[in-house]
Amino acid sequence: MRTVFALILLVAGCASVLAAAKTTKPELPIMRVMVVRSNAVGCEPNCSSWISAEGRITGQTPALFRTVLKSIGKTSMPIVISSGGGDVDGALAIGRMIRARQLDVIVGRTTFDSCPADRKGCDAKAGRGLSGSPVGFAPFCASACSYILAAGTRRIVPFDSYVGVHQIVSFTVFVKRQQIFSVRRRMVEGVPVQVDRRLVREKVVSKFTRQVPGRASVYDRLARYFKEMGIAEEINPLMRATAPESMHWMTRDEMVRTRLVTDAIAADQIIGEGNMALRPAALLPAELTANIRVDGGRFQDEDISLIVRFTWMRGAGSIIVAATAIRPFSVKGITVAPVEYNVTLRPGKAQERALIPRPSESAPTLYGHMTRAEFCQLRQDPLLRVAILPGALEGVQPRTIYVGAGRPDGMGPLIDGACRNVEMAAAGP
DSSP states (O other): OEEEEEEEEEEEEEEEEEEOSOSSSOOOOBOEEEEEEEOOTTOTTSOOEEEEEESBBOTTHHHHHHHHHHHTTTOOOOEEEEBOOBBHHHHHHHHHHHHHHTOOEEEOEEEEOOOOTTOTTOBTTTTBSEEEEEEOSOOEEETTHHHHHHTOSSEEOOTTOEEEEOOOEEEEEEEEEEEEEEEEEEEETTEEEEEEEEEEEEEEEEEEEEEEEOOHHHHHHHHHHHHHTTOOTTHHHHHHTSOTTSOEEOOHHHHHHTTSOSBOOOHHHHHOSSSGGGSOGGGOOOEEEEEEEEEEEEETTEEEEEEEEEEEETTOSEEEEEEEEEESSOBTTBOSSSOOEEEEEEETTSOOEEOEEOTTSSSOEEEEEEEHHHHGGGGTSOEEEEEEEEOSSSOOBOEEEEEETTSTTTHHHHHHHHHHHHHHHHHOO
16 A cells, blocks of 8 residues: 655754854845956056955855966966955965965955957956956955965955955854655564655745854964964954944054064056066066155255155056155154154156155155156156155255256156156157
């Protein structure tokens, strides 16, 4: 005798996921990872490329990185990332891939061009064959993204970018399902014996998520990861002191002290217009530099003297500027001596640029950058305007200095080297 009937079961289950993201915020778009080629005018045929990574980190994101890294072979490209965080395990896996390849990580965003009709293999939806440019717009790397940043050989956070850390949380998802089975039984000597069972239908009856604090073992694992990446132990208490529903946006001093940041160069300086990103570090071409001494202004009968250094890597898109105080030994934002002041630069009729302190070196120095197009204004107007302005303290007499770019201090060769391609591109074919 056979009996067939339906068996209805309610099954409850749960799964835990580690994350470093705030649960009350709407979920951001999932991270896209793709290779982008520079659209800078005049860079062909040696335009730079980089890996753009923007969006929420998930358990599937490491596979995207693995695919992209495999596609570029042994080529070295920087990672330009902007993310609010996400899956912890995914971020750690990505970080180890990046460190194994010895790649730089830059906090930044990318603007993309539309695919032209004549470009074969360009697919915006699939993220293939795209061109674009690195941009600012206050990019950020928060929560689990900071673990990816920690993996960079160089960890670059421009002055207009943000890095945030907070506590780890675990999300436990409880799901109750209704399962309907078809069961066949056979009577054996008067006893029903099941001979077959088949799932007919299943549906979710209820589902809820519970947030619980991260376990000590998780923080121990993160501490080992940071140590492996060369990050100072000071980052751990910063992370654990901030509730998961909040965010501790790190100060520049905290970034430097924890070694989470090694530099503040803008993304376009790293990527540039040339093919720097495509070459092994050992094969990068030599840089051109020019040093100018500026004596401008007085404080308490003492001259204010600076050394302004301009640096350009062949093929780069920007010129790095560093102004170091000779006397008095202080710049705004660094407490070394009682004098504080600001420095701005303007080549020719280009836009004026303020230099910013970076308190990571023994000598107080202000840093900034200007695009090649701005710097190359010195071709038409050879006067460089250097303005030394009073800072927080009174008593500094400001002075504006005009330095001729043709002086025998290396500026002439630097302008020739940096501006030749810009002028050729502007002239057209």
